[in-house]
Amino acid sequence: MPVYFYWGEDSYRLNQACQTLREKLVDPAWESFNFEKLPGEQSDTLIQAITQALTPPFGSGQRLVWVQETTVGQRCSAELLAELERTLPLIPDTSHLLLTSSAKPDGRSKAVKFLQQQAKFLEFSLIPAWKTEDLEQHIKTTAKGLGLELTLDAVELLIEAVGNDTRQLVNELEKLRLYLPPQTAITAQHVQDLVTTTTQNSLELASTILKGQVGKSLDLLGDLLRQNEPPLRLLASLTRQFRTWLWVKLLSDAKERDPQVIAKAAEIGNPKRVYFLQKEVQPLSRQSLEQALPLLLTMELQLKQGNDPQITLPMGIIQLCQCFGQAGRG
Template identity: 45%
Template structure:
């Protein structure tokens, strides 16, 4: 009775897992007869189809795509799910996917969690530098690609939390560095991965350094590349929040990297050394002023004000605040 529940908003990684499952369980010669991909409105039909023996092969895959069974499930449908799970043939693989987090209070969700293989595919937060870097290393390792630490960092900065782009860039790097014994260098990343200098993290660094011209240039590039303004803002908030925490703790006399990492929610304590250097010339009062400016920018963006104009004005104000410190 193989049952799978895949959920999360990282659609690329989720779809990759679905394809892997399909390749694993289906006989390609009979997949046209034994593979069913059904929308939410066909849930009942899908559960009934799951009880049907496969044709000409030993496995059937029934996929309930973007299922609502784990978000809102009427009692009658919950009972049908319970009956299906109780008598599901061992020849059927039942897959349920949803972009939303399953509601653990629902009886249907509880039933599935008892029998299903549950996998989460949530997209990393754009400010989760440590998580993004780990994902870069993991995906590179799966492709037998060796990256120098500096190259991995540059690649993480270039692709951010976009798992689809990460996969594409790694495939390109594998093609261009085939046969290379040495780890991929940061120079190769700069040459092969486009716009590595233009991302929200670089925008935050430019603001911290007081380089308004470069900050405006990066913002223009990001918006022209259809990067959502609120996504850019989320990165800035995350970066300046971390800098503020580190600065406040340093002003309180704290010097233990582990303590600073714990209180500032920094996954890797070794990163604290670099953060201390980054905030060395800044004052906590100035960083608080930046956070207030970012909060005002969020309000303006959510009110529907012209994003380019209000964003540019916010950057000008942020640099002015930091230069006064």
């Protein structure tokens, strides 16, 4: 199948897959003739790309035409759809058309339904921040691919440090590989010493919100933003922490006493943390924690819609702190 549609917000993994496809198909000696990368914002780019893909490759190897950030998955005119239906089946097996987009294709679109019949779709979405088991496996797999061995504590600290940012994960693992002797198992101490992280500040921010301390929370938020902490990653850290607190509170209220059971349900890697988490949530009401998650998700949606983080985040932090004032404590 000579047509591909790669999509998702994990730009690092998506671009790595594109590079792998390019190396597989295109002969480096003939790359200047047989490889083309086009921006997808312009309306006529896709027609131009298809025209090039219909042309047989020169010399050895195959042809690859890559359209970056195509908008065909979100909007497609009737004229463009008709042209896709006419031309895509004609692309020869020696030529390949690659479409990529950070946005999820609209499954209701006629163009997307047609592309699903003609193209190989691959998804490169970010792992949700609260899926700690998936993040743990992702970090282990990435480290193994680089020939590195991680202790469990190191994996947990990396989850806190880089979250679902694959690019930063690879950069930090490469740094660890460079500084440590070969065949050295990477421990939590190595990660703490060498990995760039704002985790402690993020956790401190979550703790001050939990205490309803508006002023201190806004000061910490300002510090994080001045350190160029990505707003969405900051929200992911807060969401993960509040989700953990809520699970611990729900299970504690249900009289669950087994730390192993609580750790598994709350996706806590180390069951020994449960005791300290229970102490943190003991004075809180369940309702206040339940109110926090929708607020965090609303902030995430607003940022993804293009709202200014310098306005959205402080307003959201104030609302979160209000959840945990005197009324939010059990």
